[in-house]
Amino acid sequence: MTDIDRREFLTHAAGGVAAMALVPNLKAYGAFALNQPVRIGVVGVGRQGREIMGELGKLPDVSVVAVCDVDERRLKSGLRRSSGAMGYATVHELLSSGTVDAVAIATPTHTHKDVALECIKAGVHIYLECPLAHTREDCVAISEAARSAPAVIAAGLQGRSNPVYSLARGFFRSDSVRDLISMRAQNNLKTTWVSPSNDPVRKAALNWKLDPERANGLAGEWGTHQFDVFHWYTGKYPTRVVGNGGVRFYEDGRKVNDTIACSLMFEDGATLSYDATLANSYGGKHEVFFGSNAAIKLGWSHGWLFKEADAPTQGWEVYANRQQFHNDEGITLIAGATKLAEQGKLKEGIGLPNPSVHYALLDWVSAIASKGSPSCSIDEAARATVVGIAANEAIVTGKTVDIDLAGL
Amino acid sequence: MHLPSIQTPCVHLDPEIRHIDDESFACLGFEAMGCRFEILVEARLPSLSLCDCKSIAEEMRELVLDWHNRLSIFHPHSITSQINRTEAGQEILLDQDMYSLCELCDQLRVSTNGVFNIAAGTLMHAHGFRSTSADDSAIEDLDLSEAFTLDKGRGSIMKLDDRIMLDFGAIAKGFVLDLIREELVELGVANAFVHGGTSSILAIGSGPKSRPWISAAGQQHAVNLSGYSAGVSEIYSREVIQGGRKVGHVMDPRTKVSMESTVSRVVCVHQSAAVADAYSTACCVSPQLADRLSSDPCSIIVFDVNNPPTLHDPLGVVSKRLKNHT
Numbered sequence: 258m259t260d261i262d263r264r265e266f267l268t269h270a271a272g273g274v275a276a277m278a279l280v281p282n283l284k285a286y287g288a289f290a291l292n293q294p295v296r297i298g299v300v301g302v303g304r305q306g307r308e309i310m311g312e313l314g315k316l317p318d319v320s321v322v323a324v325c326d327v328d329e330r331r332l333k334s335g336l337r338r339s340s341g342a343m344g345y346a347t348v349h350e351l352l353s354s355g356t357v358d359a360v361a362i363a364t365p366t367h368t369h370k371d372v373a374l375e376c377i378k379a380g381v382h383i384y385l386e387c388p389l390a391h392t393r394e395d396c397v398a399i400s401e402a403a404r405s406a407p408a409v410i411a412a413g414l415q416g417r418s419n420p421v422y423s424l425a426r427g428f429f430r431s432d433s434v435r436d437l438i439s440m441r442a443q444n445n446l447k448t449t450w451v452s453p454s455n456d457p458v459r460k461a462a463l464n465w466k467l468d469p470e471r472a473n474g475l476a477g478e479w480g481t482h483q484f485d486v487f488h489w490y491t492g493k494y495p496t497r498v499v500g501n502g503g504v505r506f507y508e509d510g511r512k513v514n515d516t517i518a519c520s521l522m523f524e525d526g527a528t529l530s531y532d533a534t535l536a537n538s539y540g541g542k543h544e545v546f547f548g549s550n551a552a553i554k555l556g557w558s559h560g561w562l563f564k565e566a567d568a569p570t571q572g573w574e575v576y577a578n579r580q581q582f583h584n585d586e587g588i589t590l591i592a593g594a595t596k597l598a599e600q601g602k603l604k605e606g607i608g609l610p611n612p613s614v615h616y617a618l619l620d621w622v623s624a625i626a627s628k629g630s631p632s633c634s635i636d637e638a639a640r641a642t643v644v645g646i647a648a649n650e651a652i653v654t655g656k657t658v659d660i661d662l663a664g665l
Numbered sequence: 666m667h668l669p670s671i672q673t674p675c676v677h678l679d680p681e682i683r684h685i686d687d688e689s690f691a692c693l694g695f696e697a698m699g700c701r702f703e704i705l706v707e708a709r710l711p712s713l714s715l716c717d718c719k720s721i722a723e724e725m726r727e728l729v730l731d732w733h734n735r736l737s738i739f740h741p742h743s744i745t746s747q748i749n750r751t752e753a754g755q756e757i758l759l760d761q762d763m764y765s766l767c768e769l770c771d772q773l774r775v776s777t778n779g780v781f782n783i784a785a786g787t788l789m790h791a792h793g794f795r796s797t798s799a800d801d802s803a804i805e806d807l808d809l810s811e812a813f814t815l816d817k818g819r820g821s822i823m824k825l826d827d828r829i830m831l832d833f834g835a836i837a838k839g840f841v842l843d844l845i846r847e848e849l850v851e852l853g854v855a856n857a858f859v860h861g862g863t864s865s866i867l868a869i870g871s872g873p874k875s876r877p878w879i880s881a882a883g884q885q886h887a888v889n890l891s892g893y894s895a896g897v898s899e900i901y902s903r904e905v906i907q908g909g910r911k912v913g914h915v916m917d918p919r920t921k922v923s924m925e926s927t928v929s930r931v932v933c934v935h936q937s938a939a940v941a942d943a944y945s946t947a948c949c950v951s952p953q954l955a956d957r958l959s960s961d962p963c964s965i966i967v968f969d970v971n972n973p974p975t976l977h978d979p980l981g982v983v984s985k986r987l988k989n990h991t
Contacts, residue, residue, distance in 0.1 A: 304727060311735070314760070315742055340758040340820050451720035455712065455853035509716040611742060
């Protein structure tokens with residue numbers, strides 16, 4: 258961070274009441290106005306697609322008018338979650354109907370390229386779930402097509418639109434952690450990662466994540482989202498990665514590791530350690546920045562600042578809410594803290610009222626309304642996805658893999 | 666071995682099947698809808714491996730959590746909260762799933778003579794179950810039988826009074842168990858047992874050792890739940906102190922006051938878990954309904970603190986409890 262950045266942040270954050278520094282303006286995340294409702298089609302209505310439908314339903318001036326899925330059962334489920342939407346088996350049929358201004362794409366990762374390119378060609382606004390694709394070539398193809406598109410194309414790396422993450426990034430960029438020593442992240446979730454079906458053909462189609470030809474394992478599917486948080490905060494990308502993994506728990510013949518660990522190395526010597534497992538949930542999903550003055554821990558709906566004893570004190574800390582973690586005390590980074598305090602609702606453990614995807618969709622629709630840019634561009638998503646692909650390659654091969662972001 | 670927590674004084678599993686072999690059953694427990702859910706799904710090789718069953722149980726957990734988020738009155742962004750804070754006279758478009766639930770609730774209100782009513786949430790607020798500022802006088806003139814209207818053509822709901830507060834708590838668990846049954850059957854599951862907080866139960870097929878899913882119901886009766894669902898309601902399971910007296914959480918929407926009858930508990934066994942939940946709630950409030958509702962058909966046991974249980978058993982699922990069933 259430059260001194261100018263630091264001064265600029267401190268001027269904005271420290272002026273007036275010190276406690277205001279803790280408060281991202283949640284209201285600003287919901288501020289958009291449209292001349293007419295955006296007509297949205299949701300492509301891919303599995304679990305993620307249905308969640309997107311639910312969150313779009315909470316937004317003003319948005320109407321889900323179409324749902325699309327090649328899987329008949331999922332299409333029916335999606336339609337049941339809509340109010341009068343039309344159903345389509347293919348994205349081509351959906352786009353040909355001419356009924357949508359925008360599409361949210363939540364299809365399997367390996368299908369993103371074909372779906373996204375068709376939507377870009379049709380000129381509709383796009384929200385594209387991440388990882389962007391399962392190969393570097395597909396990332397490049399989507400990225401190149403998106404650059405010349407007049408529509409708003411947002412990528413679903415949700416950390417970039419998460420109010421808690423934006424708030425914490427302000428602290429990070431203003432030097433609250435001081436010298437960045439190291440970074441760590443994990444995603445632990447006890448789950449089979451299997452979508453059930455008693456039809457073998459359908460089961461194979463639904464379980465693309467467990468096919469190494471169609472997906473990039475835990476590092477690709479989960480890690481990409483978390484790696485991007487570090488890219489966004491530091492403004493840097495790793496250059497090399499080493500890793501390992503194995504099937505430690507699920508003895509069902511799967512070929513994709515259920516447990517992984519990798520180290521992503523940056524040019525300046527910093528290292529991001531990442532591990533993930535499907536066999537244990539302890540600690541869940543989080544990212545940590547370790548600095549000489551403090552650590553910042555981010556848990557998607559929550560964030561905390563852990564200060565060192567020799568770190569300088571800032572005025573607002575006196576009023577801050579705190580949470581105990583064994584021997585450590587975290588200052589809670591609460592989105593909308595002042596408003597909650599006024600309502601007497603500021604309490605320990607309070608987090609974001611909506612899931613991360615809500616803010617990503619809100620950011621996208623706001624960008625459509627303002628003809629602006631979304632928080633996460635396709636280019637940023639392409640780079641994060643390629644990092645995830647490289648990490649998976651390192652884990653699968655056991656070799657050190659150079660991360661090539663040239664041209665992205 | 667897995668031990669499901671079906672061991673309330675009212676309902677607990679036959680000891681012969683209570684210990685579940687986790688080599689043949691996938692077991693998953695989690696918190697949702699204000700209680701602990703447990704899902705047991707039996708593997709059946711070669712078509713249904715234990716890992717398949719685990720993934721099925723996980724899918725069902727997602728289904729429950731999804732509906733928890735959609736229906737919770739404590740979540741400001743749930744559909745229920747959106748309905749409750751919308752002004753009277755303003756139409757709210759619902760998705761088809763949510764409209765189906767509202768329609769079912771309205772049908773159950775009619776079939777229970779207005780005793781089961783999701784607008785009873787209004788009473789929970791007024792009597793202080795939902796806030797510290799109870800004011801039951803504010804709803805004296807309110808007619809809960811005309812709380813809202815549904816428009817099937819548009820798939821919408823409209824509140825008819827600003828004071829109306831909907832609460833799906835009395836049926837949410839049963840409704841989601843019905844959805845789970847549909848999914849489990851579709852996925853080819855032959856034997857499964859699911860309960861939410863032991864008060865809403867779904868039993869498919871048979872239990873371990875091919876024995877039926879038999880559960881004790883009170884001191885004298887055992888119920889064969891296989892192929893059925895059960896709903897259990899208790900009057901004093903939750904209460905607040907109002908005006909120096911205990912007020913139970915079962916309210917009569919017709920009179921708008923808490924019940925003070927001698928009925929302590931009602932168990933209803935029905936094909937549908939949602940209907941079982943609604944009927945058990947209705948019979949807690951109005952036990953004389955049991956005779957008529959049992960012709961649905963369903964089996965109903967009404968427990969009274971002063972008298973022996975009253976039994977209506979057209980399904981023929983209730984038997985005398987075995988001695989060793991403790």
